Amino acid sequence: MSEPILELRGINKSFGPVHVLHDIDLVVNPGEVTALVGDNGAGKSTLVKCIAGIHPTDSGEVLFNGQPVQIRGPRDAADLGIEVVYQDLALADNLDIVQNMFLGRERTKAGLLDETDMEQAARKTLASLSVRTVKSVRTQVSSLSGGQRQTVAIAKAVLWNSKVVLLDEPTAALGVAQTRQVLDLVRRLAEQGLGVVLISHNMNDVFEVADRIACLYLGRMAAVVSSKEVTHGQVVELITAGRSGDLGIARPEAATI
Ligand SMILES: Nc1ncnc2c1ncn2[C@@H]1O[C@H](COP(=O)(O)OP(=O)(O)OP(=O)(O)O)[C@@H](O)[C@H]1O
Ligand SMILES: [Mg+2]
Numbered sequence: 001m002s003e004p005i006l007e008l009r010g011i012n013k014s015f016g017p018v019h020v021l022h023d024i025d026l027v028v029n030p031g032e033v034t035a036l037v038g039d040n041g042a043g044k045s046t047l048v049k050c051i052a053g054i055h056p057t058d059s060g061e062v063l064f065n066g067q068p069v070q071i072r073g074p075r076d077a078a079d080l081g082i083e084v085v086y087q088d089l090a091l092a093d094n095l096d097i098v099q100n101m102f103l104g105r106e107r108t109k110a111g112l113l114d115e116t117d118m119e120q121a122a123r124k125t126l127a128s129l130s131v132r133t134v135k136s137v138r139t140q141v142s143s144l145s146g147g148q149r150q151t152v153a154i155a156k157a158v159l160w161n162s163k164v165v166l167l168d169e170p171t172a173a174l175g176v177a178q179t180r181q182v183l184d185l186v187r188r189l190a191e192q193g194l195g196v197v198l199i200s201h202n203m204n205d206v207f208e209v210a211d212r213i214a215c216l217y218l219g220r221m222a223a224v225v226s227s228k229e230v231t232h233g234q235v236v237e238l239i240t241a242g243r244s245g246d247l248g249i250a251r252p253e254a255a256t257i
Helices: 044-051 074-080 097-101 115-128 146-158 176-191 203-209 232-241 252-256
Strands: 006-015 018-028 033-037 059-064 067-069 082-085 164-168 195-199 212-217 220-226
Touching: 006 044, 018 033, 018 044, 018 195, 018 220, 033 044, 033 176, 033 203, 033 232, 044 082, 044 164, 044 195, 074 082, 082 146, 097 115, 097 146, 115 146, 146 164, 146 176, 176 195, 176 203, 195 203, 203 232, 212 232, 220 232
Parallel strands: 033 195, 033 212, 082 164, 164 195
Antiparallel strands: 006 018, 006 059, 059 067, 212 220
């Protein structure tokens, strides 16, 4: 098996007096989809924001390609090839697809925006992901469906030679057919060799696309399991109780009896 692309060791994060993440260990392998699951408030988005450099961590280590790295801001994450797709705030409605994909990182030639180059790169990226539902890359994002928007947001994330893509509930607001498109795309990202982390509350989606499932319970990593070796029921138990049979966090009272 190849070396992890990203590894978290003992990550802690508090917001003021609230200790949100406790000693989180997580490995992200290239070519794999790792689902990150947990109840509302378990700390999933916070963990993703720590990896993306949006929140500083209080302690712990991050390794990228086996090397310790410091991610002090979104720029550092982007430089490493870590991109995040957020459920909201993903795209600017009043801009077209090309403008969105290059927002803040526009390509220029002789001091002018290189529209042809950006348009070609946008088309190429969408084609490499086998995206066929978007008719023109000059379509304004406000006229796209939810699924198409999410597709553009994901394509935007992979445009930058990304190595790791983190998706925070990309299918939460989507219908059946659009969810299908996005899940296919998530699988394709992994097939292209990226390390993919997918946050989802939907067990069917998780079992369909994930190779491994990381279960957060009240800010602790209850278990990281292979999706082939567990049932939906076990994962639901890990999410709601932090343990399921032999898996998960040992009951504190068990140690004292
Ligand atoms: N910026 C912040 N300031 C203070 N507390 C925060 C902040 N962001 C998150 N929290 C707290 O951290 C905990 C974890 O929140 P987080 O958003 O990571 O959960 P989540 O697992 O993504 O939940 P959901 O499934 O509802 O999206 C919550 O108790 C939340 O109130
Ligand atoms: Mg969240």
